[in-house]
Every structure is written in structure tokens, then in C-alpha cells.
Amino acid sequence: MEKFQIKKESLAAQGHLQIEWATKHMPVLNIIKERFEKEKPLQGQTVATCLHVTKETAVLIKTLIAGGANVALCGSNPLSTQDDVAAALADSGVHVFAWRGQNTEDYYKCIEKVLEFEPIITMDDGADVVGMLHSKHQEQIKNIKGGTEETSTGVVRLKAMEQDGSLKYPIIAVNDAYTKYLFDNRYGTGQSTIDGILRATSVLLAGKNFVVGGYGWCSRGIAMRAKGLGSNVIVTEVQPTRALEAVMDGYRVMTMSEAAPIGDIFATATGDINVICKEHMQKMKDGAIICNSGHFNVEINVNELEALSTSKRTMRPNMEEYTLKDGKRLYLLAEGRLVNLAAAEGHPSEVMDMSFANQALCAEYIAKSSKLETRVYCVPKELDEKIAELKLKSMGVTIDELTEEQKKYLSAWEMGTT
Numbered sequence: 001m002e003k004f005q006i007k008k009e010s011l012a013a014q015g016h017l018q019i020e021w022a023t024k025h026m027p028v029l030n031i032i033k034e035r036f037e038k039e040k041p042l043q044g045q046t047v048a049t050c051l052h053v054t055k056e057t058a059v060l061i062k063t064l065i066a067g068g069a070n071v072a073l074c075g076s077n078p079l080s081t082q083d084d085v086a087a088a089l090a091d092s093g094v095h096v097f098a099w100r101g102q103n104t105e106d107y108y109k110c111i112e113k114v115l116e117f118e119p120i121i122t123m124d125d126g127a128d129v130v131g132m133l134h135s136k137h138q139e140q141i142k143n144i145k146g147g148t149e150e151t152s153t154g155v156v157r158l159k160a161m162e163q164d165g166s167l168k169y170p171i172i173a174v175n176d177a178y179t180k181y182l183f184d185n186r187y188g189t190g191q192s193t194i195d196g197i198l199r200a201t202s203v204l205l206a207g208k209n210f211v212v213g214g215y216g217w218c219s220r221g222i223a224m225r226a227k228g229l230g231s232n233v234i235v236t237e238v239q240p241t242r243a244l245e246a247v248m249d250g251y252r253v254m255t256m257s258e259a260a261p262i263g264d265i266f267a268t269a270t271g272d273i274n275v276i277c278k279e280h281m282q283k284m285k286d287g288a289i290i291c292n293s294g295h296f297n298v299e300i301n302v303n304e305l306e307a308l309s310t311s312k313r314t315m316r317p318n319m320e321e322y323t324l325k326d327g328k329r330l331y332l333l334a335e336g337r338l339v340n341l342a343a344a345e346g347h348p349s350e351v352m353d354m355s356f357a358n359q360a361l362c363a364e365y366i367a368k369s370s371k372l373e374t375r376v377y378c379v380p381k382e383l384d385e386k387i388a389e390l391k392l393k394s395m396g397v398t399i400d401e402l403t404e405e406q407k408k409y410l411s412a413w414e415m416g417t418t
Contacts, residue, residue, distance in 0.1 A: 001116050004090040007083040007099035015055075015088025019062075022055035025349035027394035028357045028387060029063055036067030041364045043068030048119035050074050050111060050129045051150065052341055053081040053098040056352035058089055063360050071095065072117040074110040076125035077295075078102040079334060080341035108132070115140065121366050122147035123359060126295050127154035134161070134168060146170040146366035148359055152185065152216065153271040153295040155376065162376050170372035172362045174355070177379035179387040181217050184355040188347030190221025192340035193267060193293045194229065200318040200333045200343040201289060203265075206230030211259045212251075213268030213275045215242040218293060222267050223251060234259045236275075256280050265289045267339070268299040278304040284330060291333035293340050300336040318343040357387045 023030065036042070047064055051057045053075045064071050073089065075081040075098035082100070089096045095117065097110040111132050118140060122129045127149060133141055146169060149155050155175045161167040174180055194205070210231035212223045219235070223246070227233045236256045237243035246253050256276065259266075260283035268275040271294050278301065284290075292299045306312075309322040318334045334342035346352075361383045366372070392399065402410070409415060 002097075002113065004086075004095055005097045005099075005110065005113065006086040006090050009087055009090065011084040011087040012091035013088075015058075015082070015084035015086070016091070018055040018082065018085055019058040019088055022059050022349040022352075026056065026059050026353040026356070028353045028390045029059055029360065031390055031394075032357055032360050033063040033066045036063060036360070036364075040068035042367050045121055045363075045367050046070045046072070046117050046119045047121045047123055047363060048072050048114045048117060048129055049123040050076045050114065051123065051125045052076055052346055053086050053089075053096065054341070054346045054352075055082065055085050056346070056349050056356065058085050059349075060356040060359055061089060061094055062092075063356070064363060065094070067360070067364065069121075069363070070117065072097070072114040072119070074098055074114045075102070075107070076128065077338055077341060078104070078107050079337045080346065082345070118143065120145050121363055123150075123363065124148065124154055125150040127151075127157040130154075130158065130161075130171070134166065138168070141168045144169045145369070146172065146372050148172045148174045148362045148366075149376075150174050150180075150355065150359065151295050152181070152218070156271060158376050162374075167374060167376070170366075170374050170377060172366065172377045172379055174358045174362055174379060177358050177384045177387075179354040179384050179391070180358050180379075183351050184347060185217035186221035186224070188221070188351040188355075189218040189269065189293055189340060190223075190225040192344055192347050193222045193269070193291075194225045195345070196293075196318075196339035196341070196343035197265065197267070197289070197291060197333065200291075200316060200339065201331070202316075203289070205265070208232065208264040209234060209259075209262050211236065211256075211263035211266045213256065213266065213299065214270035214294075215239075215246045216269065216271075218269040220249075222269060222293060223249075226265075226267075227251075231265070234263065257283065260284050263288060265291075267291050267293055269293040270299060271295060273298040274301050275299040277301040278308060281305055281308055281324075281330060284328070286328045287331070289331045289333065290336075291339040292336050293338060295338065297335065297337040300332070302332070302336045305330065305332065354387055354391055357390070358383065361387070 072095040210226040235246040260280040
């Protein structure tokens with residue numbers, strides 16, 4: 001088996017510096033790593049990880065290794081790998097198979113490489129490892145104790161598998177932990193999406209009509225940050241309660257067809273296909289900017305954009321200008337893939353600290369569990385709250401504790417209204 005497959009080994013020195021910087025801003029994971037080094041809770045466990053290969057992921061990988069795990073890593077998106085980080089991990093002896101700019105064939109070959117190590121635990125960002133195991137390597141499933149899933153999109157896939165009876169081993173939905181989605185999805189996606197748009201375009205956001213596709217936690221974060229920079233935010237939704245919430249939060253809510261002619265910047269984060277398609281592109285104004293922060297590159301129908309266009313050219317890194325048959329120009333960022341990772345560096349280390357603390361502790365939980373049922377689990381409440389407690393402590397924040405009298409009052413019904 002190959003030890004690693006990356007773009008350029010000479011990038012390792014810069015990658016080590018990036019990882020060092022991330023480590024300084026991930027105190028919760030550092031605390032977990034210190035304990036893992038002493039206790040070795042993952043000793044003898046082979047962990048197959050399919051994650052965005054970033055400096056923050058490197059800190060997680062080093063934590064798993066500190067716990068005794070044998071780790072193999074591949075990228076969960078063809079454009080999200082930071083090649084210097086991949087080189088640094090390879091230099092540290094990690095089995096990493098990832099480089100920026102992979103084609104689809106290479107992407108899935110790298111997942112195959114990771115599965116050659118015959119994992120006991122899987123760690124996914126989009127459920128592609130789970131999908132590969134269930135479609136092509138079912139013989140390995142009998143040896144797998146469980147897995148984790150990082151994203152909303154992946155959890156939706158896995159719950160669908162559970163519902164139709166095709167899921168063959170237990171998964172913990174890390175995405176659904178409070179210390180993940182309330183912070184990573186909202187504050188992480190919000191900041192990093194704006195970061196990606198600005199790096200790719202360098203446009204002023206103040207005064208622009210900024211259209212956000214969806215109003216889940218990721219979209220909430222994008223809308224919040226765009227509003228904070230002075231944009232006039234418009235939200236499109238298909239779910240009535242979320243649409244109502246967006247209205248109550250002060251945003252204009254309308255259909256994508258209504259938003260298309262007036263939007264200056266469009267950012268999707270729904271996890272579904274064809275959120276922006278031919279119908280909308282034909283209505284957009286000259287110079288409209290389109291991007292996606294959902295996991296897969298399906299939210300913007302790029303094939304239809306290609307068919308509508310007479311030419312395209314790269315104007316800036318991660319920005320392509322499409323000239324339509326009527327002479328109008330539309331600007332697509334990061335090929336319709338994750339703009340926050342392809343055009344920027346992904347979520348800040350401070351927020352990934354909590355997300356990856358969940359991953360590390362859930363891997364430990366799986367390793368220590370004697371037998372889990374085959375279903376999608378929530379992160380155990382005690383792990384979720386422990387991570388929040390550690391994060392607050394690292395920030396120098398203290399909170400009140402319930403008195404015995406208060407605990408009694410909350411657990412009793414006899415007192416009534418006095």
C-alpha cells in the first residue's frame with residue numbers, strides 16, 4: 001500500500017507552520033490530545049477519515065494519532081485540500097491521499113486508497129466513505145464498529161439509508177451536536193463564505209443585494225454576516241417555518257425567480273440540487289456573482305450555465321466569467337464548489353475546535369462501546385456539554401451553577417404556582 005499521495009512534498013515546511021498556527025487556536029482539542037496521549041483510548045483502532053484537508057483537520061488527525069489510532073486521510077472535496085498541510089501530514093508519517101484540483105476519478109480513487117487500510121472506525125464529511133463501503137466494499141463492513149458524520153448533507157444521506165434499511169453500521173451524527181451546528185455551521189460558514197467571496201472578487205458588499213439560498217444554520221450565518229457588512233439580504237426558502245423565521249429576523253423573503261433579477265450576489269447553502277438553474281440565470285442582471293457553500297457542487301446547475309454561454313474565461317483565481325448568448329456576463333466562483341474552502345481557508349480554527357473535539361470524543365466513544373445498534377445516533381449529551389464547558393473555560397468565561405434548591409424545584413411538580 002502507498003504511504004501517501006500528495007501534490008508536492010517540498011511544501012511541508014509551510015504546512016507545519018500552518019498547523020502550528022491552528023493548534024494555538026484550538027484549546028479544547030489540545031486538552032483532549034493531552035488526555036489521549038496518556039490514556040491511548042484509540043489504541044489498535046484504524047480510522048478512515050474523509051475530511052477537508054486543512055490545518056484544522058491536521059490538528060484533529062494528530063489528536064487521533066496521539067490516542068493510539070492508525071489514521072488514513074483523504075480529501076472530502078476536490079478543491080478544499082491545502083497542499084502544504086497535506087505535505088506536512090505526509091512528512092509526519094500520516095497516510096494522506098489528497099491534493100487540490102482532483103478530478104472526479106482521482107477523488108474516488110483516494111477514498112479507495114484510504115479503505116485499503118481496512119478501517120474499524122470511519123469519519124466522514126459528506127458520507128462518501130460510507131457510500132463507497134456500502135456500494136463497493138461491503139465485505140469490510142463486518143469489521144467496522146461505527147462511524148461519524150460531520151455535515152448536514154451527510155446526515156441527511158445517512159438518515160435516508162437508515163430509513164430504507166440499507167445502513168449496515170452505526171453512525172454518530174456529529175453535525176447534530178449543539179457545539180457543532182450552532183457554531184460551526186452558523187459562525188464558521190458565515191465568516192468563511194464571506195471570506196471566500198471577498199478573496200475571489202474583492203467587491204464591496206455594502207449596498208449590494210445579497211441573495212441567500214436557504215435558511216438553515218449555514219445560511220443563517222451567511223445572511224447574518226452579509227447583513228453585518230451592509231448588504232441588503234434576500235432569503236429564498238422552501239420550508240415555511242424557516243421562511244417565517246427569516247422574515248422575523250428582518251430579511252426580505254421571496255422565491256429565487258423573484259430574487260434573480262435584483263440580486264447582485266447569490267450564495268446557496270441548502271444541500272439540494274438545482275437551487276440556481278437556467279430559469280434563474282436567464283433572469284439575472286449583467287455582472288451577477290454566483291457561489292455555493294453547500295457541501296456538493298450541485299446547488300448551482302453549472303451544466304445549464306455552460307449551455308447558456310458562448311464563452312468563458314478566468315478573470316481571477318476562483319472566478320470565471322461566463323458570457324451568455326444575449327451578451328450578459330455572470331461570474332461563477334470556485335466552479336460552484338464550496339467557496340469558503342476553495343477560495344478561502346474554510347472555517348476559523350476557533351470554531352473547528354469544537355467540531356473536531358466532537359469527532360475525537362465520538363471516535364473514543366465508538367472505540368469503547370461494546371456494541372452499538374445499526375442506526376444514526378445523536379452525539380451523547382454529556383460529550384456535547386463537556387465540549388461547551390471546556391470551550392468556555394478556554395475563553396475565561398465562568399457561569400452559574402444551580403443550587404440544590406433550584407435543582408429540586410426543576411425536578412419536582414408538587415410546588416405548583418405560589
